[in-house]
Amino acid sequence: MRSVENALGLEVPLNAQYIRNMIMGAHLIHDHIVHFYHLSALDWVDVVSALKADAKATAKLGQSLSPWHRNSYTEIKSAQERVQTLVNSGQLGVYGSGYWGHPAMKLSPEVNLLAVAHYLQALDYQREINKVVAILGSKTPHIQNLAVGGVANPINPDSQSTLSIEKLLHIKKLIDDVGDFVKQVYLVDVAAVGAFYADWTQYGAGVTNYLSVPDMPMDTKGTVFDLPGGYIPNGDLSKFQPIKSFNDEFFEKNVKESVKHSWYEGEWDRHPYEEETVPNYTKFEDNGKYSYVKAPTFKGEPAQVGPLANVLCMYLSGHKPTIKYANQTLETVSKLAGAKVGLDALHSTIGRHACRAIRCAAIQDHLKDQWQMLMDNIGRGDYHTFNEPVFPKGEQQGFGFHEAPRGTLSHWVVIEDGKIKNYQAVVPGTWNSCPRNGKDAPGPYEAALVGTPVADPERPLEILRTVHSFDPCLACAIHLVDSKKNIISKVKVM
């Protein structure tokens, strides 16, 4: 939407901005909870060790770390029993390729059990916050309420079939309930994992050029944002340069993509308005083409995007919630680790996990604010949600960006006589997972893995830890199926 709105110079009504911002915020919270607990916690937490834990001691530990109301002995014991049932059934299902017993697992059984109990609770809370997205977007995934020029949600406090006050109040409850989980459980658990794996603040830095864009626009033109963004070259925080608006040329002019090492026709390095996407698969060539991912650059260099880039930029912009949760988390980690852990520890695998949690907590505060602003605006009698786009003759170019859960997302459109002439998306996964670029410089994943110790090459858990810390989103629908096992099951022929 934003790229076309940008090309047309089209403003977006305030209600639509607030609704979009709320969807963005709720989706991010859902994503971050799922990413830590369900997609990466088991890299650090040994599920099987949790079965040996003393549930009473675990409950006591949990209560010492947080006021969370579900760290009771009953809750912990029940979680332990449920995992035991699953392990006894012999069908590990989603846990089938875990790394329990791996020498790099360092947590005590009690910390493991506490994390596992929270993993199970997190299943409920991620579902609850995702309902906010579904209510506003009319379904998720693949929400249906976005339109160029605003949103399709009708606002009418007197009607049951529109975005009514009742639905808005329900949304508020979901935001509040999950907020407690984020601040009392997620943030605390990440700090605990960070403290007990403090040596992982030395691994996984990689590319330290950081790129993030502002988001949650507060005006109709995209010049005022709740969340700041910008660029930090070389990890040098003193050289931070902000990105200020949806028309900021500092961002627009400095993005390029190279296909030198990617399976596309050509060896070029071009701006998205001029790119094409013509596949050319050549098999894995060590020094040639070896990936379907193009290699983006900002000012000619690779850049890391994602929560780490975002938290650093927001921190340097003086963003109060980020500063609050970052300082709080670093203090907790320092206390638990018995050593001072500062901002520079964030340039690491563990740092990325910490920043994701910090960002989640900060966004949760904003989600509450956005809700209030929407309510206040409706209270003023403004029910406007959509400005109709008009497509003139001739050619227009536009770009739109969004600081998505995985990092900076940008879309680039060239419109000719009302039709799309070119459309390119440079997505956060591309920034991070790219192959070497036109100057043969490695991308963030590749650079981050250099120097990672691997205890057992047959079970490369440490590699997974770093890659997972980026929240990879690449062809997750690939299933590897074992050839037929000789499992006996009893069936009755009818």
Next chain:
Amino acid sequence: MASLDVLVLGIGNILLKDEGVGVRAVEALEGRYHLPDGVEIVDGGTAGFELLGYIRDREHLIVVDAIAHDQKPGTVIRVEGEDVRTTFSQRISPHQLGISDVLAASLVTGEPPRNLVLFGIEPKDLDTGLELSEEVSANFDKLIHCIVEELTSLGCKLSLRSN
């Protein structure tokens, strides 16, 4: 008076001929019969974890799917309880991987369906296409009949629709 809580879940990929027979079966069931309150029919398609919401905490779950079990094509089988999970782990397609995991996940959330029955029919043709093979078509009514018998045995009163 005990109230019914039954879910008939048809799964499979209708774009791969016999692979979609489970979905076709529940479509037919719904088209042919009025179902009483407490009996829910869901076309689960190739969905994975989204199905967790439907299956959790059910009193009775009846799954219908194409099941390769080295029988003659068109053979209808009935599988019960724990054997359902093991049958799905001999998956013939990615969607069955999903069901296997969803059933395991319901154990983790502590709300597995309490009674689990699977009606399978041996596929002949898994190529791209919308039609069922002759062998499966010939036994399609038998498959429906088995599901209806099962529902009746659970106390469900089904009545034929007039059309």
